[in-house]
Amino acid sequence: MDYATLLQILDSTLRLGTPLLLACLAGLFSERAGIFDIGLEGKMLMSAMASGAVAALSGSVWIGLGAGICASLILAGIHGLASITFRGNQLISGVALNFIASGITVLVAQALFGQGGRTPPLQGAARFNPIDLPFAEALSSVPVLGPFYAEVLSGHSILVYAALAAVPASWWLLYRTRFGLRLRAVGENPAAVDTAGVSVVGLRFAAVAITGVLCGIAGAYMATALQAGFGREMTAGRGYIALAALIFAKWRPWSALGATMLFGFFQALALRPDVVEGVVGRKVPVSLLDALPYILTVLVLAGFVGKAIPPRAGGQPYVKER
Amino acid sequence: MERLPKWADVALVPLISLLFAAVISALVILAIGKDPVEALNTMVTGALGSAYGWGYTLYYTTSFIFTGLAVTVAFHAGLFNIGGEGQAQLGGLGVALVCLALPWPHWTVALLAASLGAAAFGAAWAAIPAYLQAKRGSHIVITTIMFNYIGAALIVYMLVDVLRPAGQMDPATANFPKETELPTLNHIPGLNLIFEKGVPANVTLFIALAAAVAVWALLWHTRLGYQIRAFGKSEPAARYAGINPFRIIMISMLISGALSGLMSINNVMGEAGRLVQNSSEGAGFIGIAVALMGRNHPIGVVLAAVLFGFLYQGGAELGLWTSIPIELRTVVQGLVILFTGALDQMVRMLLAWVFSFRAQPRAA
Numbered sequence: 001m002d003y004a005t006l007l008q009i010l011d012s013t014l015r016l017g018t019p020l021l022l023a024c025l026a027g028l029f030s031e032r033a034g035i036f037d038i039g040l041e042g043k044m045l046m047s048a049m050a051s052g053a054v055a056a057l058s059g060s061v062w063i064g065l066g067a068g069i070c071a072s073l074i075l076a077g078i079h080g081l082a083s084i085t086f087r088g089n090q091l092i093s094g095v096a097l098n099f100i101a102s103g104i105t106v107l108v109a110q111a112l113f114g115q116g117g118r119t120p121p122l123q124g125a126a127r128f129n130p131i132d133l134p135f136a137e138a139l140s141s142v143p144v145l146g147p148f149y150a151e152v153l154s155g156h157s158i159l160v161y162a163a164l165a166a167v168p169a170s171w172w173l174l175y176r177t178r179f180g181l182r183l184r185a186v187g188e189n190p191a192a193v194d195t196a197g198v199s200v201v202g203l204r205f206a207a208v209a210i211t212g213v214l215c216g217i218a219g220a221y222m223a224t225a226l227q228a229g230f231g232r233e234m235t236a237g238r239g240y241i242a243l244a245a246l247i248f249a250k251w252r253p254w255s256a257l258g259a260t261m262l263f264g265f266f267q268a269l270a271l272r273p274d275v276v277e278g279v280v281g282r283k284v285p286v287s288l289l290d291a292l293p294y295i296l297t298v299l300v301l302a303g304f305v306g307k308a309i310p311p312r313a314g315g316q317p318y319v320k321e322r
Numbered sequence: 323m324e325r326l327p328k329w330a331d332v333a334l335v336p337l338i339s340l341l342f343a344a345v346i347s348a349l350v351i352l353a354i355g356k357d358p359v360e361a362l363n364t365m366v367t368g369a370l371g372s373a374y375g376w377g378y379t380l381y382y383t384t385s386f387i388f389t390g391l392a393v394t395v396a397f398h399a400g401l402f403n404i405g406g407e408g409q410a411q412l413g414g415l416g417v418a419l420v421c422l423a424l425p426w427p428h429w430t431v432a433l434l435a436a437s438l439g440a441a442a443f444g445a446a447w448a449a450i451p452a453y454l455q456a457k458r459g460s461h462i463v464i465t466t467i468m469f470n471y472i473g474a475a476l477i478v479y480m481l482v483d484v485l486r487p488a489g490q491m492d493p494a495t496a497n498f499p500k501e502t503e504l505p506t507l508n509h510i511p512g513l514n515l516i517f518e519k520g521v522p523a524n525v526t527l528f529i530a531l532a533a534a535v536a537v538w539a540l541l542w543h544t545r546l547g548y549q550i551r552a553f554g555k556s557e558p559a560a561r562y563a564g565i566n567p568f569r570i571i572m573i574s575m576l577i578s579g580a581l582s583g584l585m586s587i588n589n590v591m592g593e594a595g596r597l598v599q600n601s602s603e604g605a606g607f608i609g610i611a612v613a614l615m616g617r618n619h620p621i622g623v624v625l626a627a628v629l630f631g632f633l634y635q636g637g638a639e640l641g642l643w644t645s646i647p648i649e650l651r652t653v654v655q656g657l658v659i660l661f662t663g664a665l666d667q668m669v670r671m672l673l674a675w676v677f678s679f680r681a682q683p684r685a686a
Contacts, residue, residue, distance in 0.1 A: 089663055287479035
């Protein structure tokens, strides 16, 4: 594998890692506040459909993005209602919302466009188009780093850079603000937060809402940047892979960046059978490559996580003492 | 909160949840510009209006009993097995390998061997996530989901590169020999008076019912069942009582996987007569809804399986006769899971509120 090929694969890594990163940060906020969210997948799918459909109808990708975030927020609201207000089983609520999203996206897309549950292909202003970073052309002649800057970092849509910026922003919000301190506390010891006179319910709903917004951006990225339109089941388990990355990252923002880019790299490899065959030295079945990201996810969960300690109050509804 | 009478908790809560799911589904149908009454009519006529319709409904019911029981057993051990789909597809591979391996003399022998194959492959596919949960603490929900994707890829590989007969275009195994064909309900003496036309429901239905009885006996009338339930209620307490967590996680997941795998005798051996891609068609996931709706009890599971059999066959009829996409089934399935599994407390609060009105005049 030469340097040019490596750059291509790293370029795909960033492209494919972005939705994972956004979804992973989404899960981070929710789980840090003590709410498990298996439903990242469904929220992304819902947002992908809503943003694809609205962008196609309005011709503006920004309106599409807004619609995607709204759609994702609705599911997040239901999840909050089930798991915070009515103290239901958070895992089951997430799974249920994934099924609802999986079905309803096809129903709505079919009712709107009649194209077998897809949205029409997006063009021009209805898509997030690649933007070149400054000096990409000029610097590309610098050895090693120049091509890396021009090929890998430059030429992505605005959402990729937004996702990267979300990493330090999340870190700052969680570790350097009063809100973040309280949010982390509510995932570890909600009773203490309650005693301090801060609303557990309010904090948890805020966390779930952040999750909704980030999943919404992830879904919109899938339909309007990574691909040109929504297709049924287009998220293909990315919400679950993001959850695995979250565990791998031990619920920390900077590690989340590393973990999701690793999984993005696996997905990029799966798209390049020629490279894998070149490295392995023999023919690899396509289905093995398809399964590769999932197999590696299991391996990571099984072996390399080390001791991952989830937020202590994760998954438990908070019952105020009477 | 007031306690509900037991009958209300057992019967009313699932029924009200179902009602909520039905109302929201009707709203969804309205929202996409279709007529919910017409939709319900089509579903009832198509699924329950004739012996032929029932033949399909019961065929789906058979699969859902197996997958519902699979989720139930794992639930009692406190484990959420979302991997039923992959386990069922691997079970299908087991059935196919058995059916194609030998010239079977009679369907009864083939059925016995295929059942073992299905159960073994299903259990094997559940064993790895179970081991990882028990030994490494890898979250079983995520690993079983990953194994669904891996299983689907494995089946594609087996069908495309290994089991496909030379010269065949579509990725599927060869047709199973005639001797392995299971009698459908219209071929069973007595039942053939009801089912005149050929239907897909077959003898596997009786195996499914037997499995429901076996699961009931296992969970409530054996030492192992007691240990499983104790472990599911409280791991520390079970540990203190000398119950080995590793053993319970492994055994309950193996049983769960075997039950999911067993559904494949119904669809792969009983209906298709060969293994195709995505043979289980989501039945593994339906098991979650069936188990929750059936309150994790075999009797409830069988009843809920009939309900979802109706939903599945009715949904297929919708896809056939109306322009409502077949994905409506997935929405209803999700709604049922949401209301019975996650918003059950809301339904209970609502019922308690209603009951408080009934109780007041008596107190006064």
